[in-house]
Amino acid sequence: MSAAPKTRPKYYDLNLAHLPPPGLVSIFHRISGALLFFPALPIALYILHTTLGSAEGYARWAAFFDRPAVKIIVILAAWGYAHHFFAGIRYLLLDLHIGIDKPAAGTSAIAVLVLGLVSTAAIAWCVW
Amino acid sequence: MQKRYAKNPVGAHYGVRDWLLQRLTAVVMAGYTIFVILAILLHRPLNYPAWKSVFSEMWFQVGTMLFVASLLYHAWVGMRDILMDYIKPTGIRLTLQFGVAFVLLFYLVWTAAILWGR
Numbered sequence: 126m127s128a129a130p131k132t133r134p135k136y137y138d139l140n141l142a143h144l145p146p147p148g149l150v151s152i153f154h155r156i157s158g159a160l161l162f163f164p165a166l167p168i169a170l171y172i173l174h175t176t177l178g179s180a181e182g183y184a185r186w187a188a189f190f191d192r193p194a195v196k197i198i199v200i201l202a203a204w205g206y207a208h209h210f211f212a213g214i215r216y217l218l219l220d221l222h223i224g225i226d227k228p229a230a231g232t233s234a235i236a237v238l239v240l241g242l243v244s245t246a247a248i249a250w251c252v253w
Numbered sequence: 254m255q256k257r258y259a260k261n262p263v264g265a266h267y268g269v270r271d272w273l274l275q276r277l278t279a280v281v282m283a284g285y286t287i288f289v290i291l292a293i294l295l296h297r298p299l300n301y302p303a304w305k306s307v308f309s310e311m312w313f314q315v316g317t318m319l320f321v322a323s324l325l326y327h328a329w330v331g332m333r334d335i336l337m338d339y340i341k342p343t344g345i346r347l348t349l350q351f352g353v354a355f356v357l358l359f360y361l362v363w364t365a366a367i368l369w370g371r
Contacts, residue, residue, distance in 0.1 A: 166360065170367065173367055177304070206286075214283065
């Protein structure tokens with residue numbers, strides 16, 4: 126019996142454009158989840174801490190959020206949260222065997238991507 | 254003859270428990286998210302006295318704590334899954350997992366301090 130080779134070849138296709146919609150939903154769910162853990166979560170807690178701490182702290186953050194660059198970051202964060210939210214609901218439904226067959230799963234994946242973008246647009250409209 | 258496992262292959266069941274709690278915490282967070290979005294839409298524009306007063310309500314403090322506690326458990330399962338997938342050297346992975354768990358516990362205490370510490 127011959128020894129197994131120590132290193133096996135790996136064929137990673139890291140081009141996200143090659144992924145079908147369910148794959149895109151999946152990888153964005155993972156990336157948005159990681160980014161929500163860091164840096165979004167500690168920043169959110171810090172904002173909560175300072176805005177509740179004093180009226181000056183609240184005013185300082187309110188002024189900070191008026192900056193266009195900050196608004197863009199808020200909108201990007203909103204997209205991460207919205208995508209994670211809708212993708213998560215899709216996974217909950219899949220766990221319940223709702224929409225489990227391939228065409229339905231493809232449709233719901235597109236719905237998640239669209240809902241994430243539409244709700245981000247709504248938040249962008251509110252923020253601006 | 255059927256091949257027998259040397260050990261119980263389903264182990265301590267923590268996989269199923271984490272899987273289930275990942276989903277349960279997701280439902281808690283989704284409910285809180287919808288509630289907060291509706292509350293903000295109904296009370297725009299937001300100001301400091303209103304912000305301060307809603308966070309002094311007992312039910313909202315408890316709800317927020319429940320949301321953050323759910324988030325931390327959810328984040329633990331998610332980050333552990335990510336680390337298990339991409340960080341193969343055991344020592345580095347365990348160090349990072351320890352770091353994640355420590356940071357999450359820190360956030361839990363911080364949240365309690367923000368909500369009740371003043």
